[in-house]
Amino acid sequence: SDQSLIRNFSIIAHIDHGKSTLADRILEMTHTVDARGMRDQVLDSMELERERGITIKAQAVRVAYTAKDGITYQLHLIDTPGHVDFTYEVSRSLAACEGALLVVDASQGVEAQTLANTYLAVEAGLEIIPCLNKLDLPGAEPERVAGEVADLLGEDPDAIKRISGKTGMGVEEVLEELVLRVPPPSGDPDGAPRAVIFDSEFDQYRGVVAYIRMVDGTLKKGDAIRAMAAQTEADIDEIGFFTPKMTATDKLTAGEVGYVITGLKDVTLLRVGDTLTTKHHGATEALPGYKEVQPMVFCGLFPIDGDDYPDLRDALEKLTLNDAALDWQPETSDALGFGFRVGFLGLLHMDIVRERLEREYNLELIGTMPSVGFEVTLTNGEELEVHNPSDFPDPQRVAEVREPFVRAQMLMPKEYVGTVMELCQEKRGEHAGMHYLSADRVNLEYDLPLSEIVMDFFDQLKSRTRGYASLDYEITGMRASNLVRLDVLLGGDAVDALSMLVHKDKAYAFGRTLAEKLQKKIPRQQYDVPIQAAIGSNVVARETVKAFRKDVTAKCYGGDISRKRKLLERQKEGKKRMKQVGRVEVPQEAFLAVLELG
Ligand code: GDP
Numbered sequence: 001s002d003q004s005l006i007r008n009f010s011i012i013a014h015i016d017h018g019k020s021t022l023a024d025r026i027l028e029m030t031h032t033v034d035a036r037g038m039r040d041q042v043l044d045s046m047e048l049e050r051e052r053g054i055t056i057k058a059q060a061v062r063v064a065y066t067a068k069d070g071i072t073y074q075l076h077l078i079d080t081p082g083h084v085d086f087t088y089e090v091s092r093s094l095a096a097c098e099g100a101l102l103v104v105d106a107s108q109g110v111e112a113q114t115l116a117n118t119y120l121a122v123e124a125g126l127e128i129i130p131c132l133n134k135l136d137l138p139g140a141e142p143e144r145v146a147g148e149v150a151d152l153l154g155e156d157p158d159a160i161k162r163i164s165g166k167t168g169m170g171v172e173e174v175l176e177e178l179v180l181r182v183p184p185p186s187g188d189p190d191g192a193p194r195a196v197i198f199d200s201e202f203d204q205y206r207g208v209v210a211y212i213r214m215v216d217g218t219l220k221k222g223d224a225i226r227a228m229a230a231q232t233e234a235d236i237d238e239i240g241f242f243t244p245k246m247t248a249t250d251k252l253t254a255g256e257v258g259y260v261i262t263g264l265k266d267v268t269l270l271r272v273g274d275t276l277t278t279k280h281h282g283a284t285e286a287l288p289g290y291k292e293v294q295p296m297v298f299c300g301l302f303p304i305d306g307d308d309y310p311d312l313r314d315a316l317e318k319l320t321l322n323d324a325a326l327d328w329q330p331e332t333s334d335a336l337g338f339g340f341r342v343g344f345l346g347l348l349h350m351d352i353v354r355e356r357l358e359r360e361y362n363l364e365l366i367g368t369m370p371s372v373g374f375e376v377t378l379t380n381g382e383e384l385e386v387h388n389p390s391d392f393p394d395p396q397r398v399a400e401v402r403e404p405f406v407r408a409q410m411l412m413p414k415e416y417v418g419t420v421m422e423l424c425q426e427k428r429g430e431h432a433g434m435h436y437l438s439a440d441r442v443n444l445e446y447d448l449p450l451s452e453i454v455m456d457f458f459d460q461l462k463s464r465t466r467g468y469a470s471l472d473y474e475i476t477g478m479r480a481s482n483l484v485r486l487d488v489l490l491g492g493d494a495v496d497a498l499s500m501l502v503h504k505d506k507a508y509a510f511g512r513t514l515a516e517k518l519q520k521k522i523p524r525q526q527y528d529v530p531i532q533a534a535i536g537s538n539v540v541a542r543e544t545v546k547a548f549r550k551d552v553t554a555k556c557y558g559g560d561i562s563r564k565r566k567l568l569e570r571q572k573e574g575k576k577r578m579k580q581v582g583r584v585e586v587p588q589e590a591f592l593a594v595l596e597l598g
């Protein structure tokens with residue numbers, strides 16, 4: 001197709017500001033999806049995405065839009081996830097575009113991911129078209145929010161589009177502005193073919209589907225191709241674009257977005273960020289790739305039933321095919337047996353992977369508390385990476401421990417600045433800056449240990465600001481910290497899966513609260529179970545779970561049958577997620593008690 005009529009754009013926004021809904025309207029208005037095929041957030045195809053109302057995987061759809069000038073443009077719309085864990089998906093999508101629709105909820109205003117995504121778009125050199133969304137809501141404050149957006153982008157506040165993705169109001173004007181302002185792709189249509197792989201997916205029947213953006217030249221069905229970094233060679237079985245379903249075509253040319261299928265069965269052969277060219281007369285210089293994503297949060301996953309171990313391995317292998325960010329290694333725990341140490345981008349990513357393992361693969365798992373990765377220098381000069389607190393070496397041998405730090409941006413109404421600063425101080429934060437977005441809204445910057453964020457920072461931030469603060473962060477590097485290992489003993493035996501690394505100044509208080517929490521989480525057993533928290537050989541806290549009374553229903557007054565049944569059912573329910581640790585039955589929630597420490 002005519003390159004001058006192509007417009008490639010992403011929709012970017014803070015989570016819940018209405019990206020997917022706006023994408024729905026665009027697909028509907030351009031008759032890309034007919035009324036029968038239309039449902040809310042049509043691009044969120046993963047079951048979990050639909051249920052949680054979030055976008056996890058980026059999507060790319062081709063849309064034909066006939067503008068008021070009578071010309072039909074070929075738009076490629078790339079919907080992106082908004083959550084901080086998936087920032088890498090956003091930046092990859094942006095690299096395949098020339099423009100971005102920046103959606104801001106007019107009843108909320110500029111939030112942390114609005115800023116973060118805007119910066120990514122500016123960095124990628126995109127034309128940014130801002131719009132204020134949800135104008136149909138009575139609580140919308142377009143004047144105030146226009147001011148915030150105008151300050152951010154240096155635009156005229158009155159020129160910012162007012163829209164509603166829900167009713168469709170103003171959406172056409174946004175598309176008009178888009179075809180006017182977003183430049184067409186600038187690649188060389190006659191050059192040696194180069195396409196960047198911006199996503200890839202494993203399809204059970206068709207093998208690897210690589211999402212590509214053609215930069216130069218043409219790729220055709222049947223072409224012998226080469227992935228330049230991985231040195232993979234294959235033939236194109238099918239080439240096409242998304243409508244949003246896969247639609248085969250004979251070729252893709254410079255500027256177009258689509259997919260190729262090669263019959264390859266291993267996603268690592270067509271890696272995200274790699275450049276595709278032809279085997280013969282191909283390009284010699286690859287396109288710039290993407291930063292490799294690093295897992296930042298780790299936890300142990302163990303099958304409740306040890307016989308499920310091979311199934312868990314299979315399931316992890318399958319998930320990894322579609323999720324390059326997922327990282328895992330076998331782990332053996334004295335307490336929990338054979339399992340895996342799994343690395344994630346963040347807590348949401350962890351949650352999602354875990355839920356998929358349980359749901360799509362029917363596994364019952366115990367997850368240990370999440371931890372960050374630490375670097376340790378031993379007194380003999382040796383360097384270690386520690387992804388599991390129970391692997392932390394004997395303190396006598398440790399010269400230095402380093403932990404990942406982030407630069408956090410928190411946006412909030414100004415009356416909450418004091419309480420958020422207090423929270424950041426408690427979490428070992430260092431003040432890094434503060435400025436006003438408008439008379440009322442403040443952007444507060446802090447350097448914080450990632451481990452504190454992993455703990456419960458976000459929940460605390462939300463609850464202390466009644467939901468009004470938003471958070472975004474990026475990893476800035478490793479810093480030396482005074483960390484010690486806190487161990488937990490149940491019935492006198494150390495439980496490796498409950499160990500954690502904490503800052504020395506907080507270790508005693510932590511130990512005490514942890515022991516109290518565990519005492520409440522561990523059900524009564526046949527005998528008393530002492531719980532101890534210890535740093536080395538130094539016991540810092542002790543609690544006891546008293547032996548249980550014989551009849552659980554005894555405490556029900558009268559003989560109310562339904563009450564009794566409920567209680568028994570609840571007891572059965574609780575049993576499901578128990579793991580025998582030595583002589584003690586430990587429920588799943590006990591392993592996560594630490595997340596509620598505060
Ligand atoms: P995303 O996370 O940015 O993709 O946001 P979604 O498109 O999933 O929308 C989040 C929520 O806001 C959903 O409940 C939508 O129905 C709602 N929403 C989106 N756009 C509008 C709008 O223009 N008006 C109203 N009233 N609600 C909207």
Ligand code: MG
Pocket residue numbers: 019020021053054055080081
């Ligand atoms: Mg969405």
